[in-house]
Amino acid sequence: MKLFDRNKLNIKPLSARESKSDTSIFINPESLAAKITQQESAKIKAIAEAIKESKKNNAPVIFSFGAHFIKNGLSLILIELMKKGYVQHILGNGAVSIHDWELAFQGKTEEDVKKYVKEGQFGIWQETGFYINKAINLHPELGYGEALGKFICESKISHPHKHQSVLAQSYQLKIPASICTSIGHDIIYTHPECKGESIGKASYIDFLKFAATIENFENATYISIGSAITSPMVFEKALSMAKNLAIQQHKKLENYTLVVNDIQPGDWDWKKGEPSKDNPAYYLRFCKTFSRMGGDFQYIRMDNKAFLHNLYHQLK
Numbered sequence: 001m002k003l004f005d006r007n008k009l010n011i012k013p014l015s016a017r018e019s020k021s022d023t024s025i026f027i028n029p030e031s032l033a034a035k036i037t038q039q040e041s042a043k044i045k046a047i048a049e050a051i052k053e054s055k056k057n058n059a060p061v062i063f064s065f066g067a068h069f070i071k072n073g074l075s076l077i078l079i080e081l082m083k084k085g086y087v088q089h090i091l092g093n094g095a096v097s098i099h100d101w102e103l104a105f106q107g108k109t110e111e112d113v114k115k116y117v118k119e120g121q122f123g124i125w126q127e128t129g130f131y132i133n134k135a136i137n138l139h140p141e142l143g144y145g146e147a148l149g150k151f152i153c154e155s156k157i158s159h160p161h162k163h164q165s166v167l168a169q170s171y172q173l174k175i176p177a178s179i180c181t182s183i184g185h186d187i188i189y190t191h192p193e194c195k196g197e198s199i200g201k202a203s204y205i206d207f208l209k210f211a212a213t214i215e216n217f218e219n220a221t222y223i224s225i226g227s228a229i230t231s232p233m234v235f236e237k238a239l240s241m242a243k244n245l246a247i248q249q250h251k252k253l254e255n256y257t258l259v260v261n262d263i264q265p266g267d268w269d270w271k272k273g274e275p276s277k278d279n280p281a282y283y284l285r286f287c288k289t290f291s292r293m294g295g296d297f298q299y300i301r302m303d304n305k306a307f308l309h310n311l312y313h314q315l316k
Helices: 038-056 067-071 075-083 094-106 113-118 126-138 144-154 166-173 196-214 230-249 285-291 304-315
Strands: 061-065 089-092 177-179 221-225 257-262 296-301
Touching: 038 061, 038 221, 038 257, 038 296, 038 304, 061 230, 067 094, 075 166, 075 304, 089 094, 089 196, 089 230, 094 126, 094 144, 094 166, 094 177, 126 144, 126 196, 144 166, 144 177, 144 196, 166 177, 177 196, 196 230, 221 230, 221 304, 230 285, 257 285, 257 304, 285 296
Parallel strands: 061 089, 061 221, 089 177, 221 257, 257 296
Antiparallel strands: none
16 A cells, blocks of 8 residues: 655645744733633632642642643643642643743744645644644654653744743653654654654653553543644543552542533533433533543633633633
């Protein structure tokens, strides 16, 4: 069977690409948060208390998110939460790493997909494909997130905005950052430097790091922000593995808080069980998955900027 020859691609420099976002997107954690309703404020206050209780019990607090988390400028808020000891693990998909790295490297990210697909150029950029793959190829044994964080912090390649990089700061703070990618999902797969064996090894190590954190999930808090697929799918497997060990060891793994934040309509009361298959809510993957996981699950429909910024101020 013929394979696509990536060496034939016309790979252009990243500087030739128009980017839709730059470092001006970053929200100052100390600025005023968006106004929310009293009911929403009460929910966020309760989440903040759950996080504080997890911290008090030396149980992990985990933040999982998708790429829009980075593109919506939430990196600095998360970094401050990491510095204050409110985060013990982060989980993201491959797109998270790409936007985080591009902002650290050039202070810009997010291309016009429609425009560049038409030109046959979407995702086919030299620096992004070369350096992210190079970082993973150099140290796949560290895991994807740590390998890229190390590259941003320690390589000779200049990353002038590394202080605004979630992966760089997690590396420096020694907080595990799991990037659980899917083959073919991300633009770095188009580049000749991409080696499936390296990404596969690195991403699987990150999954096992994540599962190891979930082993100690009793009294923990898990915050999933705008991650419709990676967060629920990775979490359910890791939790099942952790419960498997807990049952064998006669350990308790029942009490924990699961919070999902998104803007999808979600009127179904999941405490009543799952809706029928003819109900659109049944196919709301992140709610359906997390509602099955036990513990205390709640879904908060809110803009992620308003959610995390208000949560930050409550934790302060």
